[in-house]
Amino acid sequence: MIQAVTTSEHRAEFARRIAGKPYFEATMGTHCALFSAHPGSGWSFYLLPGNGALALRGGTATLCGKLPAGEAGEEAAEELQGFLHFLRVDRLLSEQQALDGWQQAEPLLLWELPKGKELPLPPAPHAELVFTDHPSMMPVSRLVFPDSEAEQEQFYLLACTSIAHGVGCCRALLDHGTPVCTVGCYEQSDGEAYMAAGVTAPEWRGRGLAGWLIVGLANALATERTVRFASVPALQGFYHHLGFVQADTIQQTTRKWESV
Template sequence: MIQSVTTPAQRAEFLRRIAGKPYFEAVLGTHLALFGAHPASGWVFYLLPGTAVLELRGGSGVLCGALPGGEEGETAREELSGFLRFLHADTLRTEQPLALDGWRPAAPLTLWELPQGRALPQPPAPPAELVLDKAPSMLPVSRLVFADSDAEADEFYSAACTALAHGVGQCRALLHGSRPVCTVGCYEQSENESYMAAGVTAPDWQGRGLARWLIVGLANELAARRTVRFACFPELCGFYSQLGFIQNGKIQYYTTDWTIE
């Protein structure tokens, strides 16, 4: 049975199930802490049969833990598939491989880390006309991160501002005048992990090493207190390997199209 997380006991059980899980503890734990008591935020959280939990926002889901085996597991997978279809979710990240009717596996995300206390060699500094802002205005940053979608930019802006206002993480941006042309941030944290995300360079500034410098700089700062982690698609693995980050597992990735019968 899928249970919505609404009571203190359910919240405690949700946190227990994600404890110690790289990526999931920091990301899902932060979202539950910041948005779990505010349904209007768009985030919703569920306890699933077995040891699994589910986070949903819009069409995107994240599942941590495992459904039961045997006949009970078949029933749980059927319920989950119907539940996701009812809510029109079409992407799903999972801790473990998961077979659901109508869902197709895509290339998994690679999880990278910089262990606490370590530091990477700093790449060459950016051009002198760019200025590092350690507390940039998040509205133009959101437009850089999601240049092609005002709706996604607005969602990112709201979530990032909430996280930063609660002392979760940091944002960095390189400014050309007042315009951010490269950014990276950390908007989810647990006691032991800082999760980096939203590393983007404006198209007209790509190929100049800005992201290398900014990502390494923030990672080194964060690693002084926590292990730093982030996930990426396969095409970026070579880039992060060159910077010196260490692979630390995979996050499974699934998609579906409910319009196809």
């Protein structure tokens, strides 16, 4: 039976199921800790049969752990399929392809900088740009999601809540007060800092801004935690050149549901 995470006992069990899982512990754990008691946040969290944990936001689900084996697993998979269908979830991130009928999409590559390690810092950006580690988050949200006000609002909520609780941080380069490149860390566990939202404005790309910001933040975070982040395979050469090591992959599957 799928159980919504609503109590402190549920949250403790959710944390136990994702413990030690790269990417999942930091991201799902942070989201659950910050938002599980606030239904209006748009996030929801569930315990699945077996040792599975599920996080939902919009049309995307993240699944950590496995359903039980045998007949019980078949019943659990059928229940989960119906649940995702009902909620019109069409994108699933998981440790491995977990459900029949879902189409394999391009996996995400998980990159790593181990705790205590440091990468060579690329050349500093042009002096006309101003560095800040306390940018205004609404302009940063517009830079990260320029084409979607809904995504801007969701990112703004996550970033501001994470920063307010001492979990998150953001760095940006400003051109006359406007962010043109940013990267942040908005999800952390005891052992992992997860970097995300590395974006450069189109007109500023190709000048080494992102590499300088990303390596600088990764080096700072790696003094206390292992640093990880995910990327599409097309950026493999870029992150390899910066010195990051590919540690794993996150499976990404999609499904188009028939209209009701």
